[in-house]
Amino acid sequence: xxxxxxxxxxxxxRAQVPSASAxxxxxxxxxQDLAARFPALGETCFHGSLLKPxxxxxxxxDRFVSxxxxxxxxxxxLLLLSMDAGG
Amino acid sequence: xxxxxYHGRYLRVDLTTAQxxxxxxxxxxxxxxxxxxxxxxxxxxxxxxxxxxPLAVAxxxxxxxxxxxxxxxxxxxxxxxxxxxxxxxxxxDSLAGSAxxxxxxxxGYDAILLTGRASxxxxxxxxxxxxxxxxxxxxxxxxxxxxxxxxxxxxxxxYQVASIGPAGERMIRYATISHDGRHAGxxxxxxxxxxxxxxxxxxxGKQRAAWADxxxxxxxxxxxxxxxxxxxxxxxxxxxxxxxLLLFNRLNVLPTHNFQNGSFVGAEMISPEQLRVxxxxxxxxxxxCTIGCEHLYGLSGGGSVRLEYENLFALGPLCGIADSExxxxxxxxxxxxxxxxxxxxxxxxFAMECAQRGFxxxxxxxxxxxxxxxxxxxxxxxxxxPDHPVAEKASxxxxxxxxxxxxxxxxGSRRMALVIGQDxxxxxxxxxxxxxxGYDPRGLQxxxxxxxVGTRGADHNRSGAYEIDFSEAVDRRDVRPESVELAIxxxxxxxxxDSLILCKFLRGVLTDFYQESSExxxxxxxxxxxxxxxxxxxxxxxxxxxxxxxxxGWTPQEDTLxxxxxxxxxxxxxxxxxxxxxxxxxxxxxxxxxxxxxxxWLEV
Numbered sequence: 001x002x003x004x005x006x007x008x009x010x011x012x013x014r015a016q017v018p019s020a021s022a023x024x025x026x027x028x029x030x031x032q033d034l035a036a037r038f039p040a041l042g043e044t045c046f047h048g049s050l051l052k053p054x055x056x057x058x059x060x061x062d063r064f065v066s067x068x069x070x071x072x073x074x075x076x077x078l079l080l081l082s083m084d085a086g087g
Numbered sequence: 088x089x090x091x092x093y094h095g096r097y098l099r100v101d102l103t104t105a106q107x108x109x110x111x112x113x114x115x116x117x118x119x120x121x122x123x124x125x126x127x128x129x130x131x132x133x134x135x136x137x138x139x140x141p142l143a144v145a146x147x148x149x150x151x152x153x154x155x156x157x158x159x160x161x162x163x164x165x166x167x168x169x170x171x172x173x174x175x176x177x178x179x180d181s182l183a184g185s186a187x188x189x190x191x192x193x194x195g196y197d198a199i200l201l202t203g204r205a206s207x208x209x210x211x212x213x214x215x216x217x218x219x220x221x222x223x224x225x226x227x228x229x230x231x232x233x234x235x236x237x238x239x240x241x242x243x244x245x246y247q248v249a250s251i252g253p254a255g256e257r258m259i260r261y262a263t264i265s266h267d268g269r270h271a272g273x274x275x276x277x278x279x280x281x282x283x284x285x286x287x288x289x290x291x292g293k294q295r296a297a298w299a300d301x302x303x304x305x306x307x308x309x310x311x312x313x314x315x316x317x318x319x320x321x322x323x324x325x326x327x328x329x330x331x332l333l334l335f336n337r338l339n340v341l342p343t344h345n346f347q348n349g350s351f352v353g354a355e356m357i358s359p360e361q362l363r364v365x366x367x368x369x370x371x372x373x374x375x376c377t378i379g380c381e382h383l384y385g386l387s388g389g390g391s392v393r394l395e396y397e398n399l400f401a402l403g404p405l406c407g408i409a410d411s412e413x414x415x416x417x418x419x420x421x422x423x424x425x426x427x428x429x430x431x432x433x434x435x436x437f438a439m440e441c442a443q444r445g446f447x448x449x450x451x452x453x454x455x456x457x458x459x460x461x462x463x464x465x466x467x468x469x470x471x472x473p474d475h476p477v478a479e480k481a482s483x484x485x486x487x488x489x490x491x492x493x494x495x496x497x498x499g500s501r502r503m504a505l506v507i508g509q510d511x512x513x514x515x516x517x518x519x520x521x522x523x524x525g526y527d528p529r530g531l532q533x534x535x536x537x538x539x540v541g542t543r544g545a546d547h548n549r550s551g552a553y554e555i556d557f558s559e560a561v562d563r564r565d566v567r568p569e570s571v572e573l574a575i576x577x578x579x580x581x582x583x584x585d586s587l588i589l590c591k592f593l594r595g596v597l598t599d600f601y602q603e604s605s606e607x608x609x610x611x612x613x614x615x616x617x618x619x620x621x622x623x624x625x626x627x628x629x630x631x632x633x634x635x636x637x638x639x640g641w642t643p644q645e646d647t648l649x650x651x652x653x654x655x656x657x658x659x660x661x662x663x664x665x666x667x668x669x670x671x672x673x674x675x676x677x678x679x680x681x682x683x684x685x686x687x688w689l690e691v
Binding site for chain 2: 006008009010012013044045052053054055056058061062063064065066079081082083
């Protein structure tokens with residue numbers, strides 16, 4: 001299962017790319033795949049298969065998700081971002 | 088004996104008579120309203136400000152400190168400026184950070200309240216018990232930076248200075264009060280100070296309020312500071328708030344071309360990610376802050392300017408500007424003149440659309456044209472259209488003529504729309520007269536509720552409802568009345584934070600906001616205040632603001648959004664659609680959940 005991941009805010013600065021493809025069936029698997037390829041991203045933003053506090057994920061621009069068991073579809077777009085707006 | 092953390096009094100200065108008096112504040116009032124915004128609203132209600140024209144001689148304006156100011160708690164060096172807004176004619180509380188708060192509290196007062204009017208442009212000097220109103224006509228027309236530099240030279244570096252720019256002097260209804268590059272920005276407090284002929288307030292003092300548990304406070308502050316370096320604040324520290332831009336653009340909630348669109352093709356070009364590559368960048372912070380959210384970007388001609396998401400959005404996409412130099416120059420110009428960037432951008436974007444559609448005769452004012460935006464900003468303050476130099480009164484209608492664009496822009500978008508007529512009010516980007524911040528409420532419908540019911544008008548700082556939109560708690564494009572308690576929670580929490588005062592960027596650091604805030608208050612004041620009591624303080628303050636507005640003439644009809652946002656879908660997102668019925672159902676549920684009646688009335 002291939003998912004297109006877009007990075008915003010701190011996730012982008014850690015990944016140092018605006019987007020990347022990732023492999024996995026669930027959100028948790030996607031995060032682990034990303035952590036393996038982008039260690040700085042994983043260290044700052046993930047705790048195993050979970051997002052650390054301060055970071056959130058959004059599926060297809062529609063809904064925010066955090067459950068590592070959330071099942072994604074092939075070709076899905078996943079957005080990783082820093083929590084909190086404001087300013 | 089004073090309650091620790093407080094001086095137990097405020098300074099009341101009548102500028103007309105040059106009389107100053109020290110007025111006691113009862114301990115129960117302090118516990119009920121804490122300080123900052125809360126105490127300021129209490130003082131204004133006590134002064135009868137709700138029924139006074141905000142630019143009248145009798146109108147009061149209060150600079151209010153808090154029990155945490157001067158403590159080692161990170162982000163606590165803040166002050167509130169509370170007055171009736173000349174832009175909305177409703178309650179207005181604007182906050183700014185840094186050393187003015189610390190020096191102001193050291194004068195020995197918990198608040199400085201001004202009323203009356205100085206006979207000529209003056210500086211108000213407060214040095215402990217010495218209060219002097221010093222004529223300063225030579226400061227007329229100076230920018231904020233020039234004024235603060237001149238005051239620093241004249242009075243010495245020990246004084247901290249808050250000032251108005253030319254916009255405040257001319258009583259532009261969205262003028263700011265500035266200190267050290269930061270602004271009590273929204274709602275036109277600068278115009279109120281200008282109406283009092285006060286160009287600047289300079290404060291210094293030696294009086295410190297005691298702390299109930301100094302050792303415990305220092306330890307707590309140390310732990311909080313350590314936590315503040317963690318991932319919850321990394322975004323602010325490393326990128327600044329401007330990093331919202333690309334995300335909001337992606338989610339189609341970035342207001343563009345006066346809310347005609349929810350995304351902007353030029354967003355990448357003005358994003359902080361791009362600016363960091365192309366420009367020199369430095370970081371700064373308020374006094375006593377460990378987060379350091381301020382990111383300053385270099386200008387082509389020298390100097391730098393602080394860039395936040397809100398001024399980036401308002402002077403960029405909202406006006407269709409993708410030229411970063413124009414955006415940064417506009418931010419700098421607003422800072423110097425003392426103009427609220429959100430209201431400036433919102434009003435100019437509205438004028439651009441009016442020009443585009445022929446409602447005003449200003450073909451030079453076009454979306455995407457940075458030079459025309461900069462020209463318009465200058466004209467706001469100059470009240471002067473070089474093409475129509477002799478026009479004394481705005482003349483508009485049917486697109487056939489327009490006299491003084493500057494004086495029209497100076498009104499803000501709501502008053503400008505009312506002058507133009509022709510139903511332009513339907514796309515004036517404001518609520519209660521306050522221009523809408525950079526969150527498209529059609530795609531962020533919890534925020535739509537927050538904007539509509541906000542006592543200050545459309546406001547992202549007094550309601551943090553967007554936090555709910557950016558969470559799993561709701562479907563941001565299909566928010567239901569059952570969820571309004573979540574919006575209320577963010578509003579109450581903001582009221583407490585603005586009264587303590589703590590920076591909202593600390594919220595992600597606090598694991599249990601009310602528990603930890605209660606502990607901070609206990610360490611400073613000695614109060615055994617419970618989290619439940621602190622929640623009630625938040626509700627009390629929101630109610631007090633509502634009471635002020637009711638006394639000032641509030642009606643339920645003003646709790647709404649512009650018709651455009653209730654009738655037009657965001658073009659890029661078919662699901663980002665808000666109807667009058669949906670918004671009304673949210674507002675009704677909100678009112679009832681607040682314990683008010685369905686329309687939003689409460690007993691005053």
